[in-house]
Amino acid sequence: MKKEQVVNCQFSAWYPIFKKHTIKSLILPLPQNVIDYLLDDGTLVVSGGDNSTQQNQTNSDSEAEEDIQWSDDETTTTVIAPEFPEFNSKVLEAINTLGGRVFPKLNWSAPRDANWIALNSSLQCQSLSDIFLLFKSSDFITHDLTQPFLHCSDRDTPDPPINYELVLRKWSELIPGGEFRCFVKENKLIGISQRDYTQHYHHVSKQEAQISQSIQEFFSQNIQHRFLEEDFVLDVYRDSWGKVWLIDLNPFGEVTDSLLFSWEELTSGNSLSANQEEGDTVQQESPVFRHTTSEVTVQPSPCLSYRIPRDFVDLSSGEDAYKLIDFLKLKKNQQEEEEEEEAQQ
Ligand SMILES: Nc1ncnc2c1ncn2[C@@H]1O[C@H](COP(=O)(O)OP(=O)(O)OP(=O)(O)O)[C@@H](O)[C@H]1O
Ligand SMILES: [Mg+2]
Incomplete structure (x- = not known):
């Protein structure tokens, strides 16, 4: 990259x-x-x-x-x-x-x-x-x-x-089960991963073919050959009507989370293998679709480690009381607003 x-x-x-x-x-x-x-x-x-x-x-x-x-x-x-x-x-x-x-x-x-x-x-x-x-x-x-x-x-x-x-x-209420990350190499869509891989979504397993198809159509009609780069990572959302939207574009490289793929396999030049059963004939041109397949594979949220409240560690050491003052001030403002709203109703 x-x-x-x-x-x-x-x-x-x-x-x-x-x-x-x-x-x-x-x-x-x-x-x-x-x-x-x-x-x-x-x-x-x-x-x-x-x-x-x-x-x-x-x-x-x-x-x-x-x-x-x-x-x-x-x-x-x-x-x-x-x-x-x-x-x-x-x-x-x-x-x-x-x-x-x-x-x-x-x-x-x-x-x-x-x-x-x-x-x-x-x-x-x-x-x-x-x-x-x-x-x-x-x-x-x-x-x-x-x-x-x-x-x-x-x-x-x-x-x-x-x-x-x-x-x-x-602000848009996006349902995590509708989010997918798509890996594009030399302007070809090579892989699609469920974005929130920590959960098993029943509808994703059930509608795998339709989801993959609608993302491929969205890509070829609206994105392919239109971007400044030929390698990139595309985040999309498939809404409850089946319409696909672009959410974000990311660099094709390690700074971007490869989710259910690995960067090694994405960049190696070898073709990717699907998590489909053996014997399935995977069309040469279609991207590999990966999703979390069963409840057993549910994983902890990748952002959990960031929740270690460093700010509160600072607080406990007594060095950063400003953070607490601020936090409480915001909380107080919010409560007051809620009380005002309730009073108006
Ligand atoms: N407009 C929006 N309204 C509400 N939620 C949103 C909106 N845009 C994005 N999100 C939610 O926030 C998540 C992260 O958004 P986005 O991909 O823009 O962040 P990012 O920092 O680029 O993430 P990454 O580091 O994975 O590329 C999305 O997966 C989606 O669930
Ligand atoms: Mg991004």
Whole structure:
């Protein structure tokens, strides 16, 4: 995998080409001071004051702009959550345009490893502070910001410049059993894997042929020969009407999880073998389809290890109380909002 391939798989590179076939999204350039804030490891102070997209400005300004203060025995340090008013209003406008609830990403990655920290345990965001909380807790986001060209074979060449972007996608309830990852080599679809391989989905086993067929049609009609690269990994979603949508495009290489395949077999040049019974005549041209075949093979979620709450380890060592203050503040805001909503009903 070359650095150029990684550059071409950025969201802003593929989205304009395949806009019609994917979830509506908006791309906002990430200002340098926001990048610095995301990379600042010291504290997780979520900025944004009032964190909702609704205009519930009943609180007095002084309350909304309350600073977080933390003092210890020797010194008194005041941590002021950085504010990005201009960026914040652009983000809120984009969120509103997308229906009020979004799925956030950077150039390549979503903070999938951080959903446990969110109050709703999901990547659904309604404000910039929701997004910051996820981004600042995610190793995947840090990877995008600090080592996007890891695993590239041309590591001695200078890194191409990257313009960092915040990608906001309209929130869509995707059923994990409908998600598939497709491996494309030399513009040929060679393999399809169930995306959530931790579960056995009965309907996937039952409809294997139809699913594979509809993904192949989607690929040949809408994707093949239209992308900047000839090797890439395509994530698709097959909805309950059988229509296939593009979810994401990823580099063809180790940075991308090969799921039920291995990178060795995908890149070896040998043809892949299906998990079909022996004796099945597999058509030469059709991709190999792999899915989790029985309840016995159910595996733990691959993101579980990221849930070790490093932030809480910091808390227990007494070094990072800001994180707790912030977390509790968000929780309090959420409870207040819920109470307000209940009172209005
Ligand atoms: N717009 C959306 N609304 C709700 N959920 C979404 C949306 N887009 C993606 N998801 C969910 O989040 C998961 C991860 O999304 P996505 O593939 O964009 O992240 P990623 O960081 O590129 O992942 P990977 O590292 O595996 O390539 C998807 O499998 C899907 O379940
Ligand atoms: Mg991806």
